[in-house]
Amino acid sequence: xxxxxxxxxxxxxxxxxxxxxxxxRNVVHGAIFLITxxxxxxxxxxxxxxxxxxxxxxxxxxxxIMVLFVFVIMLVNLDVALQQIQFARQKWVAxxxxxxxxxxxxxxxxSSGKMPGQxxxxxxxxxxxxxxxxxxxxxxxxxxxxxxxFEIASVLLLVAMIGAVVMAKxxx
Amino acid sequence: xxxxxxxxxxxxxxxxxxxxxxxxxxxxxxxxxxxERKLMADxxxxxxxxxxxxxxxxxxxADAVKLLIKEDIIPDNADKMVFxxxxxxxxGAALLSLAGLAIGPAFQIAQDINIxxxxxxxxxxxxxxxIVLGGWASNxxxxxxxxxxxxxxxxxxxxxAGMALVSALLFTGTLNIKSIVEVQSKEGIWFVMLAPVAxxxxxxxxxxxxxxxxxxxxxxxxxxxxGYMTEFSGFRWSLYFLAEYTNMxxxxxxxxxxFLGGWLRPFASVRRLNFLDFIPTLLLVAVAAYCVMRTPKQxxxxxxxxxxxxxxxxxxxxxxxxxxxxxxxxNPSLRVVVAPFYAGIHGGFWFILKVSLYIYFFMWLRFxxxxxxxxxxxRLGWHFLIPLSIxxxxxxxxxxxxxxxxxxxxxxxLLVTTPAAVITLVAALMILAAEKQRDAGxxxxxxxxxYAG
Numbered sequence: 001x002x003x004x005x006x007x008x009x010x011x012x013x014x015x016x017x018x019x020x021x022x023x024x025r026n027v028v029h030g031a032i033f034l035i036t037x038x039x040x041x042x043x044x045x046x047x048x049x050x051x052x053x054x055x056x057x058x059x060x061x062x063x064x065i066m067v068l069f070v071f072v073i074m075l076v077n078l079d080v081a082l083q084q085i086q087f088a089r090q091k092w093v094a095x096x097x098x099x100x101x102x103x104x105x106x107x108x109x110x111s112s113g114k115m116p117g118q119x120x121x122x123x124x125x126x127x128x129x130x131x132x133x134x135x136x137x138x139x140x141x142x143x144x145x146x147x148x149x150f151e152i153a154s155v156l157l158l159v160a161m162i163g164a165v166v167m168a169k170x171x172x
Numbered sequence: 173x174x175x176x177x178x179x180x181x182x183x184x185x186x187x188x189x190x191x192x193x194x195x196x197x198x199x200x201x202x203x204x205x206x207x208e209r210k211l212m213a214d215x216x217x218x219x220x221x222x223x224x225x226x227x228x229x230x231x232x233x234a235d236a237v238k239l240l241i242k243e244d245i246i247p248d249n250a251d252k253m254v255f256x257x258x259x260x261x262x263x264g265a266a267l268l269s270l271a272g273l274a275i276g277p278a279f280q281i282a283q284d285i286n287i288x289x290x291x292x293x294x295x296x297x298x299x300x301x302x303i304v305l306g307g308w309a310s311n312x313x314x315x316x317x318x319x320x321x322x323x324x325x326x327x328x329x330x331x332x333a334g335m336a337l338v339s340a341l342l343f344t345g346t347l348n349i350k351s352i353v354e355v356q357s358k359e360g361i362w363f364v365m366l367a368p369v370a371x372x373x374x375x376x377x378x379x380x381x382x383x384x385x386x387x388x389x390x391x392x393x394x395x396x397x398x399g400y401m402t403e404f405s406g407f408r409w410s411l412y413f414l415a416e417y418t419n420m421x422x423x424x425x426x427x428x429x430x431f432l433g434g435w436l437r438p439f440a441s442v443r444r445l446n447f448l449d450f451i452p453t454l455l456l457v458a459v460a461a462y463c464v465m466r467t468p469k470q471x472x473x474x475x476x477x478x479x480x481x482x483x484x485x486x487x488x489x490x491x492x493x494x495x496x497x498x499x500x501x502x503n504p505s506l507r508v509v510v511a512p513f514y515a516g517i518h519g520g521f522w523f524i525l526k527v528s529l530y531i532y533f534f535m536w537l538r539f540x541x542x543x544x545x546x547x548x549x550x551r552l553g554w555h556f557l558i559p560l561s562i563x564x565x566x567x568x569x570x571x572x573x574x575x576x577x578x579x580x581x582x583x584x585x586l587l588v589t590t591p592a593a594v595i596t597l598v599a600a601l602m603i604l605a606a607e608k609q610r611d612a613g614x615x616x617x618x619x620x621x622x623y624a625g
Binding site: 026028029032035051052054055058059062063064066067068070071074075133134135 | 251253254257285286287290291293294295297298300301304305307308309316319320323324326327330347
């Protein structure tokens with residue numbers, strides 16, 4: 001019961017703040033709502049007892065990326081930004097993408113043979129005491145089954161980092 | 173019935189502890205401020221606050237009352253919502269991260285979380301939003317400059333601090349705070365010995381992260397009035413203050429847990445040094461004796477009584493601390509009964525002592541070293557601390573592999589970690605030499621950074 005309540009709370013918070021993030025004119029307010037949406041997502045992870053994902057979401061997205069976002073926003077002249085048109089007038093493309101997404105979700109419900117509300121096939125919930133230690137499990141799967149994708153991702157990030165340094169250096 | 177008790181234990185006990193911590197912490201922060209002012213006065217050969225209460229002991233309470241009844245000003249052009257939200261965010265993040273800390277084997281609000289140390293570090297890093305948004309919302313140049321400096325500083329030094337934490341975590345193999353201390357107890361050695369370079373890196377980075385002198389550029393009063401806090405007054409200002417001091421406690425606790433053995437007594441595993449258990453009692457009795465000795469010299473009757481009361485309190489706490497040590501000596505069969513009390517009370521004492529020493533070191537630095545310039549600060553972070561901490565992680569890893577190859581444990585690990593630390597130091601000297609050579613061409617004091625001044 002408490003689990004469900006928490007889930008719907010965080011889900012509503014995430015969706016609501018995501019909508020507000022898009023519709024706010026003020027960029028800083030948008031950033032605050034984006035932070036809220038990310039935190040709510042982290043809350044859903046926690047409710048699913050994925051502690052490690054929860055804290056990684058907070059450290060990486062909220063504590064890392066969003067700090068840089070806000071940092072850049074501070075350097076932008078907000079008065080100019082307020083004059084510009086808010087939406088890029090891509091209504092039809094957006095509609096198409098939304099329809100495709102709705103189709104995907106509908107297909108998932110249809111193929112599982114159950115209507116929304118009947119519930120999807122779920123994993124049986126384990127007792128809190130018998131949960132596997134989160135970070136250890138993530139580390140094991142990351143460094144054994146998914147070692148190659150992991151290494152590829154790290155090389156990609158390294159390339160991006162060096163590229164950024166080179167581009168920043170060029171100016172002087 | 174059983175279920176009800178379980179429910180209460182699961183949800184209400186942590187809640188009550190949390191409320192207690194939130195209620196007590198402002199008082200603790202206030203007294204840390206008083207200690208800081210007294211220390212500053214001592215180092216500058218003056219007396220410090222003396223008026224309110226004996227030796228200014230009631231000064232924090234007077235300050236708190238003053239802050240509460242001060243006028244609360246919101247600038248006309250401020251963004252009201254964000255201005256309201258920012259200090260709350262700052263203090264909320266700092267208080268929330270306290271929940272993960274373990275003061276003793278039993279004192280932990282969020283018991284046994286698997287991600288322990290990451291939780292504390294990650295949540296406390298959220299406090300930066302309070303600073304940045306507060307600086308932006310005040311709509312003032314000084315505030316914005318302070319906020320920008322603060323976020324730049326935090327992002328740079330968090331990398332170094334994170335790397336330092338990683339090199340300590342390599343020894344533990346777990347993120348759980350209790351297990352981290354238990355590993356140190358089992359190995360019989362604190363990680364500050366095994367990873368001294370990581371401890372140093374964390375020390376410097378934690379000063380920068382808490383915006384303390386000599387790295388308090390975000391609130392450098394000679395350049396920026398009060399930085400991001402310029403437009404805040406009264407209670408909102410005091411929330412920022414509370415957040416800053418709570419953050420100090422948090423970083424000190426993280427360092428204590430990871431590097432200084434948490435709630436463990438020095439040399440906890442050495443039987444022959446068990447007499448060290450008497451230190452807490454001796455210390456408190458000494459304080460009590462000093463208070464009694466000074467009593468006749470107090471000018472007024474109230475102050476004399478106050479001194480006697482403090483002496484009595486210290487003596488009583490000393491006796492409580494003595495009980496779990498003395499009882500097993502008299503009657504060995506009671507050892508098992510007394511063990512949890514011993515672990516709880518003495519653990520708490522040692523933990524708080526270590527945290528206080530760490531914070532004392534912060535203050536000592538503040539009154540000794542002049543403030544850095546912002547480009548110097550950034551250079552120290554990016555050109556020196558981050559490379560140093562990355563090299564240190566690599567070398568500690570190599571040392572650990574060598575240690576497991578030779579099957580070394582505890583103090584034996586020093587055989588491989590000391591060379592690693594020495595090599596790291598040589599690397600550090602090389603980095604510094606390279607820096608110097610590069611700077612030889614142009615004037616090193618020329619402020620080249622955009623954010624400087």
